[in-house]
Amino acid sequence: MLNDLPIRKIIHVDMDAFYASVEQMDNPELKGKPIAVGGGGKRGVISAASYEARKFGVKSAMSGRLAEKLCPELIFVRPRFERYKEISNRVRKIFFDYTDLVEPLSLDEAYLDVTENKIGLPSATLIAKKIRQRIYEEVGLTASAGISINKFIAKVASDYNKPNGQKTVNPEDVLKFLEDLDIRKFYGVGKVTAEKMYQKGIFTGNDLKAKSLEYLDENFGKSGRYYYYIVRGIHNSEVKPNRIRKSLAAERTFSENLSSEVFMLEKLDHIAEEVSRRLEKSKVAGKTITLKIKYSDFTLQTRSKTLPYFVSDKSIILETSKELLYQEKLNNSVRLLGISLSNLNTDKNKSSKPNIEDKKSVSVQLRFEF
Template sequence: MLNDLPIRKIIHVDMDAFYASIAQMDNPELKGKPIAVGGGGKRGVISAASYEARKYGVRSAMSGRLAEKLCPELIFVRTDFERYKDISNRIRKIFFEYTDLVEPLSLDEAYLDVTENKIGLPSATLIAQKIRQRIFDEVGLTASAGISINKFIAKVASDYNKPNGQKTVNPEDVLQFLEDLDIRKFYGVGKVTAEKMYQKGIFTGNDLKAKSLEYLDENFGKSGRYYYYVVRGIHNSEVKPNRIRKSLAAERTFSENLSSEIFMLEKLDHIAEEVAKRLEKSNVAGKTITLKIKYSDFTLQTRSKTLPYFVSDKVVILETAKDLLYQDKLKNSVRLLGISLSNLNTDKSVKAKPSEDKKKSVSVQLKFEF
């Protein structure tokens, strides 16, 4: 029953092609043209693409060379993170004029809990409209938004009418919305998982809902429980203004592929130093060290080791990363190496199982103005 669940008014605001839109705003000559942020040079990887470029299949994380083949007229522009941070801060100031419950996910998206808001407006839909209009008027960029009873549905809904649109999923519409949803649209279902679900006859939320908790646990591990509840509209995570950092990392893409571990040690030294600096700056330490290896064929491999104590020292991080590097033979030449620390001393969260009264499906009985 919906009455048994914490009903909130959650807005997920997602900026439209944020990095690329800033580049087009700063340089009017780029407006309406296919552009890619980053990705230039022989080994560049794209950070973002304008909607004009996306029509050709250009996407973030794609190599610049491939993007140029897909779109010969593609214009590459440099990243400018200081500019992105400045714009992001201006947008967040707007958010805080409506609620103090703002949880940034990145520079270009955030959750807002407007159940109780500073302007006393009962409609989350109208608040989202006001916020989007102010971002456009005061910053010059467009944003999309999703509005619903929890973070999961709001996140999914924000992608529904992109760009420069919004979608509200009212409490009485939640179940139907989720049942009709393509499984690829579920937040937390990546390309590999979606393919696996397809193979098992799961194409929509309705197909997912038909599977038992035991079946999902068996076939999708820890994520199975998550899928079981969100398809029933159950996602009780609150909007957390001070998000706890879960991991910290640094990585490098090389101008030439590396084929020997010996040549990688110098690179790991620099990466470990960067990680240590970031740990010191954030005043955190971690127990789990993960080595990320991306091969020349773009396949990805990770190797991890959890220590019995928290570490932030470069020497320990580097030595552990070396051990992980020598742990197994390399499959191919390497184009990228990364080191991350997780299981941080800031992570004090406890994962609790949903209580029995929260395992019930959402009903259509509660009227709630959105």
């Protein structure tokens, strides 16, 4: 099946513990120490952890309290997102010296299509090495990279030799690489799905590959088809330089749990104002407003409403969010509220999804230099 696929040279570059590494670079006293960006205070949540902290089990999205229990010597650092954005822009400038086909996923990672590149180098592996070396020399940080024939495999490979390493999966090695891979390493298979797969005897890519499309559709819904094709190395999504934003959001975690909707109105006002400010800055508007509620027992609930017109005005966002808040009774006291807008007016082609099944293209050349 791979012999009918389009062949590309894709690099996925992923900065190593980006936020934490920036803090350690800017403050030498933090080097070699376990640090967490964010997570301070009684209810704080960690945005990033240094590798020294990760050895103790500290990771992003973990509560600061739990992280401190795991690592009593943990140092909490206030996040500086403007600084991270500044460093991210410097890294991206390096990318553009090699190709204009750069698709940022976040501040700390991006896809690059170097099938045809600006320096005329046929080896994507060597280009990745050059990029990583320049990031280290010019920015002062390390990055890891994955190199392969499509975005999915490159993304998985970039995590293979972290930190400060890279992994190339050549065309002839793709199927073996995926067959041997632990199912938890598949990009797009989350913790809950991995547990479900384990229960059904799916532990590796080879186990997944043994399941029919019908079986995966029946047991994993719309994601079943995705799993069926990626384990066969089929993922034809192109690197998109102008990635369209799908949603915009803001949220707040409270220092004390809130038990009444009345106490939440002031918080919603601030969140709606922040969302409106971000919409204005990005020059977008949206139709679908979603209220996110995280309860004190950490269960999550979302309530949405789609308006017949695009909005970015704070007052409309706030009134709709209030309506959603009062839509039904709260299940418990609340620790977090968030508001997001989706169905944005940037979404010009909603039906356009990554094509993982289109196999009409040139054949793979096994001697293709990577």
